[in-house]
Amino acid sequence: MREQSAVPLQAVLRAMSAIHCIHRNSISPSRAACADCGVLAWCAPAGLDPQEMDRVENLIRHRLPVKRNGYLYRTGAALESLHAIHTGSFKTTILDDDGREQVTGFHMPGELMGLDAIGAERHMCNAIALEDSIVCGIPFGGFERLVREIPRFQKHFHRLMSSEITRSQEIMLLLGSMHAEERLAVFLLNLSKQYAESNCSATQFSLRMTREDIGSHLGLTFETVSRALSSLQRERLIRVQNKDIEIKDLPGLKQFVGGYDVRHSRTKHVEFQAA
Amino acid sequence: MREQSAVPLQAVLRAMSAIHCIHRNSISPSRAACADCGVLAWCAPAGLDPQEMDRVENLIRHRLPVKRNGYLYRTGAALESLHAIHTGSFKTTILDDDGREQVTGFHMPGELMGLDAIGAERHMCNAIALEDSIVCGIPFGGFERLVREIPRFQKHFHRLMSSEITRSQEIMLLLGSMHAEERLAVFLLNLSKQYAESNCSATQFSLRMTREDIGSHLGLTFETVSRALSSLQRERLIRVQNKDIEIKDLPGLKQFVGGYDVRHSRTKHVEFQAA
DNA sequence: CGCGCTGTTGACTTAACTCAATAGTAGTGG
């Protein structure tokens, strides 16, 4: 009922994305150093000493631009560097033998990409820029050495790898047991959380990817994505206008995800007993 | 047409599972050391020197039994040890806030479980034995030290973590874009490969988990699992009798997975260009 | 031996897919 006047949402979001709200400190593009960079979540294991920080900085190839729709790397390519996203966003996709393609994730500033390549030292997915973006490259050899020599760095790195596993498993749960609208709701809530962590609005943001990308990621067709979004809007949980999203009822949206019937939990298990 | 006589398959499989074909060397349960253990895939980074191997051995708590349906660990429990499966098998499940449960994986001898717990130092899933099993515990603190101090060990560990990510992503692809029968086919092919790697038959084996577990893992109901198996049998690709599976046409099964129409790949992308 | 659990199969329902028409956007080049 209480609709904001028709124009502002779109305009506000346009403006927000223009100033790239992710940056806490303003950036001087000329000097390219981590200290200037608002996005050091990945390389800031809560306090390296200045000397260690220096080693990290010297390793990094700062500020590589990637154009929209450009590949940062391709499946099968040898792993040379890990990449931290500085500005912009990416999707990662896998393409299996028989041509099936799936978006495995969307990646935002501060994230480290390429972890899945470490096993085979070969990328297992494509990374494609959703918009003109800037990344920092971290040569893997040097990276591994730092991991070995700086315990705090090791811990941090292991944490990253592990949470990557956890994240995938959450997606598995989504794909395996949620309805279309729930999947969309979870997807939006995840985005919301990510934006919040980047000091952006948790309730108003603009999608960087197409409905088709979303569908591919959530295991749905793009028509179903579109319908589900419309439906969530009809239920007054969100407001959609093309790429622009406003979450109108955050608690409601969360409840919507949780509020379905449990499938079947007639499992009964025995406690762990050693020896 | 050329059916084997009705009885043998089941009997053969029974026998095979009885002698636990995984073990290349016979085991003397009294002496519990890695050298005696056929299953050191996880801890054998292709040649540690004897001294290093000693450090590993001293760390490990050998041969802990877990009863069928027993929990090895639970979601939320603090990470104390990683666990390598010595004999038996496990499923891991996640349970989200609203009670949805999903089997995230099945785990066989030689596998290292608990990697997803490293991020939060807290288990993110339940591990439940599918049959009476034996595991080895590796206290995480000591493990981290070894990882830091033995480069080959580090490499190996990173490889494991990374392939865990890759594995999850393959499941995502399965859940996101395959039909019920294809999912089952992939599932069986994966099992087949695992068994082959354990020097077991790649074409005859016995499922350790229920249809419901399989369904939960593949995002299907157990009825659909049952129907899909029957259907694959009707197409003469496999033979099913309760828990016992025979793959009658391995190439055919592989082709079956690949042989579907590609969904939509009208993507066109720009090459990566630095600077 | 009988009760539980596990698996199979059938009939019906439904959520999501497919196909198709149309509209709105954004990027390009004249």
Add this chain to the structure above:
DNA sequence: CCACTACTATTGAGTTAAGTCAACAGCGCG
């Protein structure tokens, strides 16, 4: 700057794969 074309998104109608509910069979454990 506008017009043109591509792409992207929405919506409807009809189809289908998988879910649900239910009956029943087999096996296995206590």
